Structure formats: C-alpha cells, structure tokens
Amino acid sequence: MLYTLCFILFAVGLFAVSTQKNIIKIIMGIEIMDLAVNLFLVMSGYRADGRTPILTREVSRPEWLAAAVDPFPQAMVLTSIVIGLGVLALLLVLALRLYGRYGTYDITKMRKLRG
C-alpha cells in the first residue's frame, strides 16, 4: 500500500516509453521511471514516526537504533539522482544528433540507414 504511488509512476513511465513516438516523450518516460525507482528506494528506508538518523550525545544508542530512519537508501539515492542527471544529458544529446541526421523526432520516420 505504501508503495502504490511508486508503481503508478513507474507504469506511467513505461506507458510513455512503449506507446509514444516522439523521442523527447520517450526520454521523459524514462526519467519518470527513474524517479519512481528512486522514490521506491527512499521509501524502503521509511519508518513511521521515525527520527533523523543523527547520533547525538543526548540520545542513547539502542533508543536511536529503534527510532531512526534508514540513512543508507537516502545516500545511495542521492548518487542515483546524479547518475540519472548524467543519463538524461546523454539521452538528450543523442536525440539532438538524431534530429540533426533525420530532421524529425518521430522514431517511426527514422528508418533509412545513412552512413
């Protein structure tokens, strides 16, 4: 139930990738899927009424371990967001090159092989 939004978002992205013909819309679908996976990973570290994962002197270690949210997925997802940004830049440059070669963003018209 907690992860419903992630699955809906992922389905939206998959729908865009599999049905759209415009290459920019396909890239948008890929990015929506990327965000859905990131959201899923962050929510896997979620804990209801959790506290921030910072160990201070005021709180005892067992109590902190029982209450703090998991910081590991958050740190990993931050890396994943950066990689997603790089992938997005690469995809857009490839789309630009395809536009320069064919003069269109429609993937059904990119048929002819041109050396």
Place this chain on the structure above:
Amino acid sequence: MSEIVRTVTRWIFAFIATYGVYLVAYGHLTPGGGFAGGVMLASGYVLLVLSRGAKEAEKSLGLRPAKALDSVGALLFLAIAVLGLVLGQGFFENFIQKSTPGEPLEILNAGIIPLCNIAIALKVMTSLFVVFVVMASVRFAGSGEELEYTSEEE
C-alpha cells in the same frame, strides 16, 4: 529576448547565486549540500542561457575555464580524501574534526565536510554549465544535414 527580461534576469541571477552559495556553505547543518547548491548555481546560468542565448551566456563563465574548474573540483575532492590518509589514519578521515573538534551547530564544526561540499559544488556547477551551453548552442543547418556547433571545438 526583450530588455526587460534581460535586466530582470541579471537581478534574479544574483539572488539565485547567493542562495546557491548559502546551500553549499550550510550544507552540513541544513538540507542542501554540494550537489543541491551546485545545481542551484548552475540554474542561474541556465536562466542566462535562456534569456540571452548560449553565445552571450558562454562569455559569463567561458567554456574553457568551466572545463578547467570542473577538473579542479574533482581533484580538490580527491586531494581532501588523500589528505585524510596522509594526516590521519584512513582515506577520507575527518582530520580537521579529529584535531580541533568544533561546537555542534556552528558553521565551522564539521571539519572536511564543508570543504568536500565546496569541491562537489564546483564540479556540479561547471559541468552542468558546460552541458547546457553545448546543448543550447547546437544549430541545425536543415533537415538531413550534419550538426554544426557554433562554439568552436577544442
């Protein structure tokens, strides 16, 4: 773009840059940090590209200095990590915090973490600037033609 847009963008750019520097400088205390602050700084340049065109925005930082600063950011991060190995016991050891512990919730309390944030922000800002300027300066001579870059290739 019109004169109004160009003037307002110049004003807004200063505020965006200030907020980006704030996010970087207080990254170890509040939400934010190197990546978020770097993206914020780069978004100011994105605004410049959108309002003035890639050619004029490129002059504000320059592609070649941006590429150099990009490498400097990465090397600075690596240097901080190796300094932990040299001055302390391990890779990425927080040697400043070990030798002179700071008060909690003060700006100078986290040792090498703000320095790492600055290096990351430098890297992220300049690389995003380069990516956006290069992508915005692509011109098409017409359909079926090869790409032409208006900025000179190095």
